[in-house]
Amino acid sequence: MDKFAAVERALRSAAPHTLLSVVTVALTEEYGAERVELRLADYGMRSLQAVENVPGTTEPVLIHNSPQGRAFGAQEPSVTTGAGTVDVHVPVTIRGDRMGVLSVRLPEDRYEQSQQGEIQHICEALGHEILVAERDTDLYVLARRAARLTLAAEMQWQLLPGHSCARREFAIGAHLEPAYAIFGDNYDWSASADHLTLTVTNGMGEGIEAALLTNLAVNALRNARRAGVDLAGQAELAGQAVYAQYRGSAHVSVLLLRFDLDTGELETVDAGSPRMWRLRERSVESFAFDAQLPLGMFEDTVYVAERFTVLPGDRLLVGSDGVYEASSPAGEAYGQRALARSLMATRLLPPTQVPGAVLRELAQHHGEPPLDDDALVVCLDWYGREGDVDAGAPSARAR
Secondary structure (H helix, E strand, O other), X not given: OHHHHHHHHHHHHOOHHHHHHHHHHHHHHHHOOOEEEEEEEOOOOOEEEEOOOOOOOOOOEXXXXXXXXXXXXXXOOEEEEOOOEEEEEEEEEEOOEEEEEEEEEEEHHHOOOOHHHHHHHHHHHHHHHHHHHOOOOOHHXXXXXXXXXXXXXXXXXXXXXXOEEEOOOEEEEEEEEOOOOOOOEEEEEEEOOOEEEEEXXXXXXXXXXXXXXXXXXXXXXXXXXXXXXXXXXXXXXHHHHHHHHHOOOXXXXXXXXXXXXXXXXXXXXXXXXXXXXXXXXXXXXEEOOOOOXXXXXXXXXXXXXXXXXXXXXXXXXXXXXXXXXXXXXXXOEOOOOHHHHXXXXXXXOOOOOHHHHHHHHHXXXXXXXXXXXXXXXXXXXXXXXXXXXXXXXXXXXXX
């Protein structure tokens, strides 16, 4: 373990843009590595982009058709062999957030399978340091771009917590399309020792105006949450902030969810358009919460939280109106039947892969031309803790 501690110390003391160099030196000295490459997933979660001083110099590799992509998708090392060499591709993932893949080329006569776990340990340290380094350098942010972001998308991605998150009680996966030109859709989450708060927002309008509106609403919700305000109070304070700025001319739809990690009790405030479905065993239900006004329509809207219970094994999926309202050439809305079929078809996938799979099904359902609205999908698998309530607990109305 001393050699790993030395690498971790070196990473912590390195300049933000030199993290890959530190890892390369360590792997070369310890294993005789001939080549070390770090690739990060792009915003669209379609390709893995090389981290390099001049972005775009190295061709990207596809996530769905490459050895690196197999390691990324399966979250397990992938090994390929060449002429006297072995390439080991190891996922870089921090607290469930899939960042990318580290690829290491080793001489065949020096490769041992046990080295996969050792390289994984180094990847964990590297991932943590990348998160810290992003405060001080654009190197890793630029590596995630397969194309230029619109200014609205730049603002929205700065708000997002990541693509995924995992703890023993739950796992979350989320995705937005179009990734490089998003407008008002957004998601946010925060977990403490006892609770998980998850919000999905949909600001009206397009472009910069939609991004500014959503930025205001998301930060108002965070401010209220961090002040210790309850879920209904968070909606009320955020609504007041939006109204104070726009005087009712603009509003934000939001679905707020707060999970008790001990009991599985779920508080919800439905203030607008995002909708939620539940997959329990082989049954898909769409929940009909009490519809309340979007944030910012009026100055002093009072919100009321509803409560129901999630059970270990439940899968929850939240979609924006760009998902469930997208229609087929025949005029059938995706949320009418196709979304339930998609949720059943993806039931064996981990939650990190479900949003992308659902959005690909959505694109096929919609056909040409491309979607004319943001499409956001958040998938949450609930594992719970020992002592969660039994299946007889009351639940929300399903339709």
